[in-house]
Amino acid sequence: MAYYRGICNFCGTGCGHLLRVEGNRVRGVYPLSGHPLSRGRLCVRGWHIHELLQTEDRINQPLIKDQGCFRQVSLETAIDFVARKIKNISGREVAFLGSPRASNEENYLLGKFARSVIKTNNLSLSSDAGQEESARVLLEGCGWPAMTGSLAELRQADFILVVGGDLTKQNPIIASEIHYAHRAGAFLATISPRKTQMARLSQVHLRPRPGTIFYLLQGLARVLADDRKIDLDYLSRFTVNSQSFIDGLKLVEIDKVVEITGIEKEQIARLAGQLAESDSAYAFYPTGVQSLDSRTMAALFNLFLLAGKIGRRG
Ligand code: SF4
Structure with a gap:
């Protein structure tokens, strides 16, 4: 029997685990105490992830379709078959x-093979459009197609905004870290038409009409501008064309935002004020089937830029 360190790949959190291996079978999974985010925890999916290896539906040998039926072949035969076709x-x-x-x-090897050997950029590593959109918005926004904050520092945050989705179900260990941050004094806000568990924990839960989160985020940006809470020093040091974006916010009419979203002016102002006053702010939004559309993700990104929160510690 041997134990091997690994990372749970069931969701994007990436909790640390230990795999107990007997012979050539993984017989158990245990949390890894020294992991900086999961700190000795796994969610129920993580505790059972090894069971997927034992399911009968799992394909563990190459198959080639021959006259309408699959037949099992050796790895060498499969590689030879694909190489001949691909040539x-x-x-x-x-x-x-x-x-x-x-x-x-x-995935690195797959990318190398696609680009260097087959000379194609027809390559996707996303399981769904939501993740790809999110990566594109972040890449355009800051040149880095992945999350910009550190999950290991989440407990030190003093403002956390959860937009859409149901974090407690989708990423339970991150949700647990948010609970810790909240207990330590972080201001927690949720924007979601649904009354999720995270929303119940939040000091502020804004429930815009379905499909109107974009307008609410634009409204928050407009309030930051009106109340002179935009971090102009941060924008001048780290962004380009910010003034034209700020000028464009004049087209956002708060009364119209209230009418479209159903959220009161005072609630919008309170949330914008909390964001502006925080030192370390996080935003979480879902990808996958519950993903926000790309313009809503971009509006959220721009809101945090205006408040000068991206790229800071936390
Ligand atoms: S939250 Fe659960 S599913 Fe996601 S990485 Fe951690 S243990 Fe795995």
Whole structure:
């Protein structure tokens, strides 16, 4: 029997775990106490992730379709088969799909193979459009297609905004860290039409009409501008074209935002004020089937830029 360290790849949190291996089988999973985020915890999915390895539906040998039926082949035969097929196809005719469940190393190799060997950029590592959109918004916004804050520092945050989704179900260990931050004094706000568990914990729960979160975020940005709570020093040091964006906010009419979203002016002003006054602020939004659309993600990103919160500690 041996124990191996690993990272749970069931969701994007990436909790640390220990795999108990007997022979060539993983027989158990245990939390890793020294992991900076999960700190010795796993959610129920993480505790049972090894069971997926034992399911009968799992494909653990290459299959080739022959006259309408799959037949099992050796790895060498499968590689030879794919290599012969791929030789006669140009880079334009082929696409590669990676998986967020695969390891970094595996996806790196897939990318190398696609780009360097087959000479194609038809490569996607996203499991759904929501993640790809999120990565694009972040890449355009700050040149880094992934989260900008540190989950390991989440407990030190003093403002946390959860927009849409249901974090407690989707990323339970992150939700647990938010609970800790909240207990330590962080101001917690949720923007979601649904009464999620995170919303119940929040000091402020804004419930805009479904499909109107974008307008509410624009309204928050307008209030920051009107109340002179935009961090102009931060914008001048770290952004370009911010003045034209601020000028564009004049087109956002707060009365119209109230009418569209159903959220009162005072509630919008309170949340904008809390964000502006915080030192360390986090925003969480879902990807996947509950994903926000890209303009809503961009509005959230721009709101945090205006308040000068991106790229700071936390
Ligand atoms: S939150 Fe659960 S599913 Fe996600 S990485 Fe951690 S243990 Fe795995």
